[in-house]
Amino acid sequence: MAAEILAQAGHSVHVFDAMPSVGRKFLLAGKGGLNLTHSEPFEAFVSRFGERRAQIEPLLSVFGAEQLRAWAQGLGVDTFVGTSGRVFPTDMKAAPLLRAWLARLRAAGVVLHMRHRWLGWDADGALCFASAAGQQRVAARATVLALGGASWPRLGSDAAWVPLLAARGVQIAPLQPANCGFDVPRVDAPVGHLFDISRREFFRELLGRGQASAVGWTPFFAERFAGQPFKSVAIAFTDSQGRQFARRGEFVATATGVEGSLVYAASGLLRDEITAHGHATFHLDLLPDHSPERVLAEVRHPRGARSLTSHLKGRLGLDGIKAAILYEQLGKVGMQDAQLLAQAIKRLPITVLAMRPVQEAISTAGGVSFEALDAHLMLRAMPGVFCAGEMLDWEAPTGGYLLTACCATGRVAGAGAAHWLASPVPADQNLVR
Numbered sequence: 001m002a003a004e005i006l007a008q009a010g011h012s013v014h015v016f017d018a019m020p021s022v023g024r025k026f027l028l029a030g031k032g033g034l035n036l037t038h039s040e041p042f043e044a045f046v047s048r049f050g051e052r053r054a055q056i057e058p059l060l061s062v063f064g065a066e067q068l069r070a071w072a073q074g075l076g077v078d079t080f081v082g083t084s085g086r087v088f089p090t091d092m093k094a095a096p097l098l099r100a101w102l103a104r105l106r107a108a109g110v111v112l113h114m115r116h117r118w119l120g121w122d123a124d125g126a127l128c129f130a131s132a133a134g135q136q137r138v139a140a141r142a143t144v145l146a147l148g149g150a151s152w153p154r155l156g157s158d159a160a161w162v163p164l165l166a167a168r169g170v171q172i173a174p175l176q177p178a179n180c181g182f183d184v185p186r187v188d189a190p191v192g193h194l195f196d197i198s199r200r201e202f203f204r205e206l207l208g209r210g211q212a213s214a215v216g217w218t219p220f221f222a223e224r225f226a227g228q229p230f231k232s233v234a235i236a237f238t239d240s241q242g243r244q245f246a247r248r249g250e251f252v253a254t255a256t257g258v259e260g261s262l263v264y265a266a267s268g269l270l271r272d273e274i275t276a277h278g279h280a281t282f283h284l285d286l287l288p289d290h291s292p293e294r295v296l297a298e299v300r301h302p303r304g305a306r307s308l309t310s311h312l313k314g315r316l317g318l319d320g321i322k323a324a325i326l327y328e329q330l331g332k333v334g335m336q337d338a339q340l341l342a343q344a345i346k347r348l349p350i351t352v353l354a355m356r357p358v359q360e361a362i363s364t365a366g367g368v369s370f371e372a373l374d375a376h377l378m379l380r381a382m383p384g385v386f387c388a389g390e391m392l393d394w395e396a397p398t399g400g401y402l403l404t405a406c407c408a409t410g411r412v413a414g415a416g417a418a419h420w421l422a423s424p425v426p427a428d429q430n431l432v433r
Contacts, residue, residue, distance in 0.1 A: 001063075001388075001406075001407050001410025001411045001414060002144040002146065002386070002388055002410045002411070002413045002414030002417065003015050003105060003110050003144075003414065004104075004105060004108070004110075004414065005410075005411055005414030005415050005417075005418060006144075006414050006417055006418055007105065007108035007109055007110050008108065009418040009421075009422075011418065011421060012109065013108075013109070013110045013111070014110075014111045014112075014113060014138070014140075015105075015110060015111070015112050015113065016113045016116040016118060016127075016129055016138075017112070017113070017114050017115075017116065017156070018115065018116065018117040018118070018156050019114065019115070019155070019156045020114055020115055021114065022098070022102060022112060022114070023094075023098045023102075024155040024156060025148065025152060025155045025156065025157065026094055026098055027094050027095060027098065028152065028155060029094060029403060030092075030093060030094020030095070030097075031094075033088050033092040033093075034088060034089055034092065034093060034094040034097065035086050035087070035088060035398070035399065035400045035403070036068060036069070036072060036079060036087050036088065036089065036400055036403060036404070037064075037065040037068045037069065037086075037087045037400035037401075037403065037404040038065060038085055038086055038087060038399050038400040038401060038404070039065065039081045039085045039086070039087055040085050042060070042064060042065075045060070045064065045065060045401070045404075046060055048396050048397055048399070048401045049394060049395075049396050049401070049405070050268060050395070050396075052370070052393070052394035052395070055370040055394065056394055056396075056405055056408075058375075059405065059408040059409055059411075059412050060404070060405065060408050062408060062411060062412055062415075063407060063408040063411040063412070064404065064408065065087065065400070065404055068403075068404055068407055069087060071407075072089065072097060075097060075100040075101055075104065076100055077089050077090075077091075077096060077097045077100065078090045084399075085399075086399055086400050087400055113129075113131075115131055115132055116129040116130070116131045116136065117129060117130045117131075118147070118161070119135070119164075120164040121164075122137060124139075125139075126138060126139045126140075127139075127140055127143065141384070141421060142384050142385075142386070142417040142420050142421050143384065143385045143386065143417075144386045144387075144388060144410075144413050144414060144417055145161065145385065145386065145387050145388070145391065146387075146388045146389040146391065146410060146413075147160075147161040147389075147391045148389060148390050148391060149175055149358075149363060149364030149366075149367060149390040149391060150175040150358045150359070150364050151177070151178075151358060151359065151360070151361040151362060151363055151364050151390075152359070153359055157390065159175055161391065162175070165368065165379075168379075168381055168382055169381045170368060170372050170379055170381050170382070171368070171369040171371055171372040172366070172367060172368055172369065172372075172393075173365075173366040173367060173369055173393045174366050175358060175364045175365070175366040175367060176271060176355075176358065176364060176365045176366050177267075177271065177355045177356065177357070177358040177360070177361035177364060177365075178267060178268060178271070178361055178362070178363045178364055178365040178395040179264040179267055179361060179362035179363050179395075179397065179398055179402075180259070180264070180267050180271070180355050180356050180358075180360065180361035180362070181254060181257060181258060181259030181260075181263065181355075181356040181360065182257045182258055182259070182263065182267075182270060182274075182352035182353075182354065182355055182356065183215040183216065183256045183257040183352065183353060183354040183355075183356065184215065184216065184217065184256070184257040184258065184350065184351060184352055184353070185214075185215060185279075185351060185353050186214040186215060186216050186217070186218070215256050215257065215353070215354065216255060216256040216257070217253070217255070217256070217257075217328060218328060220328075221253075221324055221325070221328045222255045222256075224324065225253050225320075225321045225324055225325075226253055226254055226255040227252065227253070227254070228252065228253055228320070228321045229250050229251065229252050229253075229260065229321075230250055230251055230252070230253065230262075230284070230286075230321060230322065230325075231250045232248070232250065232288070232289075233248070233249070233250065233251075233262070233284060233285060233286055233288065233322075234246065234247065234248040234249075234284075234285040234288040235247065235251075235262055235263075235266060235282045235283065235284055235285070235350075236282065236283045236285070236347075237266055237269055237270065237280070237281075237282035237283070239269050239272065239273045239280070240273060240276065240277060243269055245265070245266045245269050245282075247262060247265055247266070248262075248288055249261055249262035249265070250262055251263040253321060253325075256356075257352060257356075258350070258352070259356070261398060261399075264362065264397060264398055265397045265398075266282060267355075268365065268395060270282065270352060270355075271355050271365075274352065274353065274354065274355065278353065279351055279352065279353040280351070280352055280353075281349050281350065281351045281352075282349075282350055282352075283347045283348065283349055283350070284325075284347075284348040284349075284350050285345075285346050285347065285348075286318065286322045286325075286326075286345050286346070286348065287316060287317075287318070287345055287346065290316070290346075292342065292343075292346045295316065295342045295345050295346055296338070296339070296342035298315040298316050299312075299315070299316075299338045299341050299342045299345070300338050300342075301315055308335060308336075309323060312326075316345070318345070325348065326341065326344055326345065326348070329344065329348055329349075329350075330344055362398060362402075363390060363395060363396075363402055364390060364395070365393070365394075365395040366393055367390065367391045367392050367393040367394075368387045368391055368392050368393060369393050370392065370393060370394075373387065373392075374416075375416075376412065376413070376415070376416025376417075376419060376420070377392075377409060377412050377413040377416050378413075378416055378417075378420065383420075384417075384420055386413040386414075386416050386417050386420075387409075387413065388406070388409040388410045388412070388413035388414075389406045389409055389410060390402075390406060392409060
């Protein structure tokens with residue numbers, strides 16, 4: 001995006017990429033359908049950026065969801081709004097859009113240099129790259145860095161840039177996983193009384209007794225249900241500062257915990273709570289369309305000779321992974337307590353105690369602080385150097401928000417670089433443009 005803006009302004013633009021081909025993370029984002037953006041109103045859209053809304057909103061005002069759809073259409077790619085409000089190309093693919101985009105960039109004179117890994121600057125301020133032909137030195141009049149975060153390092157975003165910028169006095173917030181999965185504690189004790197005391201006290205008690213010394217579900221649950229989704233559920237979470245999350249959707253059980261869209265949406269709050277207190281507990285509603293009173297009545301309904309498993313399936317449609325998680329958390333004894341079981345169906349505490357590694361996350365939080373940047377996304381400590389994309393300190397849920405904001409930051413950084421190149425050189429500025 002930055003290259004496109006600069007080329008349109010008439011500048012000679014060179015793009016250097018460490019990978020063998022362009023747009024690998026863009027293509028990964030399109031696996032299973034390229035979610036370009038989201039169709040919700042602007043006010044709702046910008047609210048998804050949480051604590052960084054104030055910094056991201058002006059960028060999205062320049063290039064937001066509508067502009068991104070129009071941009072795609074300009075490349076010959078029509079889009080449509082899915083049932084969830086997410087926006088996709090009509091063919092659901094990323095490759096045709098990328099091919100058309102690259103063709104337009106090349107036609108505008110943009111030169112692509114692949115297998116060029118950036119190493120930083122030399123003593124004269126030139127950019128240094130490692131390439132197949134040896135180390136290369138490039139004197140640039142303006143530089144846009146779009147180096148990614150730390151997720152999916154095999155696609156190029158390995159955060160190797162962090163020490164290079166930190167050494168230049170750039171303020172950088174630690175990179176952390178965002179839109180990530182979590183590990184649950186392995187509890188080697190019956191937990192049927194978990195509703196009788198606070199979950200935090202209960203968990204602390206287990207830790208003290210050494211009964212939550214590992215992560216992951218029991219072998220029975222992990223072997224049978226890892227990879228299976230919890231569909232049509234809701235989760236609710238309130239952190240120690242009173243911040244709340246509540247949403248319906250679905251997520252997936254893994255061998256060691258949970259992941260998936262609904263968990264990703266709450267991941268920022270869960271991550272911060274774990275960082276502050278060592279663990280976090282959200283509540284899972286397995287039947288969000290049923291009232292607590294109805295659930296209790298159905299659980300208490302006489303079941304005759306039927307097993308409890310058959311009874312729950314027949315009366316409430318609870319089977320498979322939903323029934324299994326109840327047995328996992330309550331144990332056989334707890335399952336026989338109708339009041340406890342009904343309460344668990346509507347509000348089952350799920351404790352998580354660790355984020356999955358940042359390399360597995362969909363995206364990252366942290367990065368170059370906005371306080372280190374001006375309104376054009378130029379580094380205050382390094383005039384003429386601009387930053388864009390996921391390497392900035394912001395995060396957002398999946399659903400098109402990540403890609404839209406990355407594109408917006410690229411457009412603003414590109415325009416900022418063009419403005420810098422067109423500006424008179426200050427008398428005290430010893431830089432070549």
